[in-house]
Amino acid sequence: MNKVCAIFGxxxxxxxxxxxxxxxxGYRLAIIARNLEVxxxxxxxxxxxHLAFSCDVAKEHDVQNTFEEMEKHLGQVNFLVNAAGxxxxxxxxxxxxxxxxxxxxxxxxxxxxxxxxAMRTMIQxxxxxxxxxxxxxxxxxxxxxxxxxxxxxxxxxxSRALAKEVARKKIRVNVVAPGFxxxxxTKDLKEEQLKKSIPLGRFGETIEVAHAIVFLLESPYITGxxxxxxGGLQLVV
Amino acid sequence: xxxxLRLRSALALVTGxxxxxxxxxxxxxxxxxxxxxxxxxxxxxxxxxxxxxxxSRSEEGAPGGNHAAFQADVSEARATRRLLEKVQASxxxxxxxxxxxxxxxxxxxxxxxxxxxxxxxxxxxxKGIFLVTQAAAQALVSSGCHGSIINISSIVGKVGNIGQINxxxxxxxxxxxxxxxxxxxxxxxxxxxxVLPGFIATPMTEKMxxxxxxxxxxxxxMGHWGNPEDVADVVAFLASEDSGYITxxxxxxxxxxxx
Numbered sequence: 001m002n003k004v005c006a007i008f009g010x011x012x013x014x015x016x017x018x019x020x021x022x023x024x025x026g027y028r029l030a031i032i033a034r035n036l037e038v039x040x041x042x043x044x045x046x047x048x049x050h051l052a053f054s055c056d057v058a059k060e061h062d063v064q065n066t067f068e069e070m071e072k073h074l075g076q077v078n079f080l081v082n083a084a085g086x087x088x089x090x091x092x093x094x095x096x097x098x099x100x101x102x103x104x105x106x107x108x109x110x111x112x113x114x115x116x117x118a119m120r121t122m123i124q125x126x127x128x129x130x131x132x133x134x135x136x137x138x139x140x141x142x143x144x145x146x147x148x149x150x151x152x153x154x155x156x157x158x159s160r161a162l163a164k165e166v167a168r169k170k171i172r173v174n175v176v177a178p179g180f181x182x183x184x185x186t187k188d189l190k191e192e193q194l195k196k197s198i199p200l201g202r203f204g205e206t207i208e209v210a211h212a213i214v215f216l217l218e219s220p221y222i223t224g225x226x227x228x229x230x231g232g233l234q235l236v237v
Numbered sequence: 238x239x240x241x242l243r244l245r246s247a248l249a250l251v252t253g254x255x256x257x258x259x260x261x262x263x264x265x266x267x268x269x270x271x272x273x274x275x276x277x278x279x280x281x282x283x284x285x286x287x288x289x290x291x292x293s294r295s296e297e298g299a300p301g302g303n304h305a306a307f308q309a310d311v312s313e314a315r316a317t318r319r320l321l322e323k324v325q326a327s328x329x330x331x332x333x334x335x336x337x338x339x340x341x342x343x344x345x346x347x348x349x350x351x352x353x354x355x356x357x358x359x360x361x362x363x364k365g366i367f368l369v370t371q372a373a374a375q376a377l378v379s380s381g382c383h384g385s386i387i388n389i390s391s392i393v394g395k396v397g398n399i400g401q402i403n404x405x406x407x408x409x410x411x412x413x414x415x416x417x418x419x420x421x422x423x424x425x426x427x428x429x430x431x432v433l434p435g436f437i438a439t440p441m442t443e444k445m446x447x448x449x450x451x452x453x454x455x456x457x458x459m460g461h462w463g464n465p466e467d468v469a470d471v472v473a474f475l476a477s478e479d480s481g482y483i484t485x486x487x488x489x490x491x492x493x494x495x496x
Contacts, residue, residue: 212483215479215480221490221491227486
């Protein structure tokens, strides 16, 4: 099986760290983001001949076009990482409907659309591995993150159902659930305060989540699993 | 994934190393550069594991110090204390990777299970892991060393299994134990995680009636049993710094069974 991996959300944060790790391991990568320039810059930084594509994962047409382009220029995609996510924190009573829709569309619908688009090739190729980036918030909830939590929790149900659907076709589907990780998404949090409740006493780094994602992509007997990478936080929230 | 040397300079203590998952774990950790202290209640089996490790090493020219075999019944407090003392004396340091694979079954339906069968399984599978985890943690904390403690539980600990009420209870206990250890030892830089294998081809599962084995395959999404190397792959990840932000986790390696 060739080693071509598509990383949605690969230009920044966790997705970018995954790209760095996988480039080192010899995978050929498609870095996909809404902003083509940023995606190209990220692909360029990796050295080698990795490609960049622009795509809004919430738009089915965009996603289909992107997969067609990837197949044309890179070959069959057997590894997929869904790391494109947004959050719009707000207490539910103050949440705008458009923010509900955008979080659900990007975080949940987007991952479902990319998985669907990747499925035909993976079935034909008789193999594939998918990791969807969830969150411990999707498992435990958090005040001010009810919609984010729904969008990330939904990924778990989706991934497990898909895992059962395609397991016999040698395709594995897993979820990584990070806790608090140093990225643009968490830069405004009160880290000094939050650190105190985490058993490992610190936030995580994107490279640590990336290692967990690569592990799930490659470990041969794991599917339908939610791997928590959170310094022990899930035990105390 | 071969050709990774993530555990160069690590000393790993593996219990239950004489067969099955414990032996595969020992081999994988050694291949990634660890020095392995292989322990089993069957001293001869532990020695055989070390022989296999030494054999592979000389074939591949791989690095790593001298692996050693130890005999101990982990359900006995004194034996476990002595085990850690001997390991520390042999290698001049405590093990920074501790993998508890030692486990037994004494299957019987609830309505007929003897007190002895209950006690033996709890003693080896749960008390044994408590004793090893405690002794290893004491050694690591007093020498200020970081570490990774990996306890082999089972998917049966999550969902139960007909005929295995003692085994299921012991393995569920391992999860609670490991989570608590993770919370207490996080401040000392010691990570603690459980691994929950499904049906893996080892001497323990060989004993299962063929009819049951055939039925089980139909329930596994991936359609086949796992092999011990699949579990060792998970243990190697948890032992290494690649999993440096993972603690208190329960990692299932089941081919999707009972997800």
